[in-house]
Amino acid sequence: MSLIHDLxxxxxxxxxxxxxxxxxxxxxxxxxxRHAEAVTEADRASQRFIVGGLRKRFAGDGIVGEENETxxxxxxxxxxxxxxxxxxxPIDGTNNFIAGLGNFAVCIGLMERGFPVLGVVFDVTxxxxxxxxxxxxxxxxxxxxxxxxxxxxxxxMIMLTSNxxxxxxRCPQWACRxxxxxxxxxRILGSAAxxxxxxxxxxxxxxxxxxxxxxxxxxxxxIVLEAGGLITTPRGVPVFxxxxxxYDGAKVPFLAAAPAAQEQLLREIQQYP
Numbered sequence: 001m002s003l004i005h006d007l008x009x010x011x012x013x014x015x016x017x018x019x020x021x022x023x024x025x026x027x028x029x030x031x032x033x034r035h036a037e038a039v040t041e042a043d044r045a046s047q048r049f050i051v052g053g054l055r056k057r058f059a060g061d062g063i064v065g066e067e068n069e070t071x072x073x074x075x076x077x078x079x080x081x082x083x084x085x086x087x088x089x090p091i092d093g094t095n096n097f098i099a100g101l102g103n104f105a106v107c108i109g110l111m112e113r114g115f116p117v118l119g120v121v122f123d124v125t126x127x128x129x130x131x132x133x134x135x136x137x138x139x140x141x142x143x144x145x146x147x148x149x150x151x152x153x154x155x156x157m158i159m160l161t162s163n164x165x166x167x168x169x170r171c172p173q174w175a176c177r178x179x180x181x182x183x184x185x186x187r188i189l190g191s192a193a194x195x196x197x198x199x200x201x202x203x204x205x206x207x208x209x210x211x212x213x214x215x216x217x218x219x220x221x222x223i224v225l226e227a228g229g230l231i232t233t234p235r236g237v238p239v240f241x242x243x244x245x246x247y248d249g250a251k252v253p254f255l256a257a258a259p260a261a262q263e264q265l266l267r268e269i270q271q272y273p
Contacts, residue, residue, distance in 0.1 A: 001111070002016030011131055013053045014122040017046040017148055021091055022124055028101030036068060040098060043067050046090030050108060051075070054086050061086055061110075066215045074249045076265035078094035081244040085111045092121075093141040102126065103189045105127035109218030116239030119222030124225045130197045132226035138200050139231050146228040147202045147258040157185045157263075158260070159207035160194035166210070173272035176190045197257040204218045205261035208234060208269075210253050214242065217254050222258045230257055236266045 024042040026256050047067045054063060062085035065075035078085055086108065091097050093104030103127035111120035121130040130145070132138040138145040164175045178186060187204070189195050190267060192212045200205040200223045217239065221231045234255050242252070257265055 004136055005231070006110065007118055007120070007131060007133040007136065009053075009057060010110070010118060010120045011122075011129060013050050014106045014120045014129070015110050016053070017049050018122050018124040020049055020183075021046050021097065021104075023107065025097060025102075026123070028098060039067060040091070041093060042097070043091045043094060046106060047075070047088055047138065050088050050090065050106075058084070058086070060084075062244070063088065063157060064214060064244070066090065066213065076247055078244050078247065081140050081248065082113050085244055086213050087111060089193065089215035089219070092193045093189070096190045100192055101190070103191050103194055105191055105193050107193045107215060107219040109215075109220075109222055111218055111242070111244070114244060116222035117219050117224065119220050121197050121223060123194060130200065130223050131221075132200075132223040134222070134226065135229060136226070138223045138227035140201055144204055145197055145223070145226050145227040147224070148202050148205055149258070149260055150262045152184070154183045155185070156183075157187060157198070157204040158265075159198055159204045160188050161192055161195065161209040161211065162188050162190050163211045172249050172269075174269045177268070177272050192216040193220045194214060196254075197223050199256045199258060200224045202227075202258075206255060206257040206265045208255050212252055212254060214247060214252050217252050219234055221254070223251035229256055229258055230262050232262070232266070232267075234269045236270070 021042045028040040047065050062078040065088040068075050075124040089107035097104040108120045115132040192209040195207040
């Protein structure tokens with residue numbers, strides 16, 4: 001069954017949420033939630049708007065969201081882990097948003113049987129909307145997206161997450177190796193979703209996120225996959241299908257890559273742990 005109507009509705013919600021957060025862009029106080037992570041009232045207002053719209057139209061679907069009203073937990077209402085579950089990041093790049101740096105996005109993804117089947121990543125300040133639904137292609141506005149088909153070269157762009165530390169608080173050797181060279185062009189945007197969709201758009205050969213959560217990957221993964229890209233863990237294990245049972249905010253590290261670049265990127269990561 002086509003998801004095109006669901007996609008159009010998700011796009012409307014993302015644009016509506018974008019208007020809400022844009023009113024507070026660079027003007028809000030930095031609050032903290034669990035693990036001292038940044039949050040703002042705009043994050044909560046954005047998620048409240050999106051969740052309200054989803055519940056109105058898709059009452060039987062599950063919802064996973066980065067925020068709740070108290071900051072003590074995430075939103076995780078998953079009546080059927082193998083069914084349809086919407087995954088929301090109301091502002092991906094909250095620290096950028098607080099500082100007045102325009103790299104942040106509203107993200108809405110839909111998972112079914114643990115696979116990302118629909119995704120919207122709305123780059124709010126640039127008014128650029130990345131979207132995809134299974135079987136419908138990946139798009140930036142009205143422009144169809146395709147990953148790069150060329151191998152890695154000295155002109156290749158690689159996106160890196162801003163937090164590269166492993167569970168022991170150590171920067172892995174591969175990251176030091178990449179940062180210490182000038183061949184690949186490394187970029188850090190401060191939004192995992194915006195970094196990943198650059199792979200779908202054919203801008204970057206790969207994007208690595210080490211400390212992301214499910215809401216960082218669900219929406220952009222749908223777009224990358226429809227554009228012909230690949231999504232695995234940094235060790236090459238498929239991220240999807242993802243077991244949503246009892247999800248409580250566990251980390252979901254991932255590599256988004258063009259097929260022509262994936263093998264070399266994985267080899268670097270595995271060879272230099």
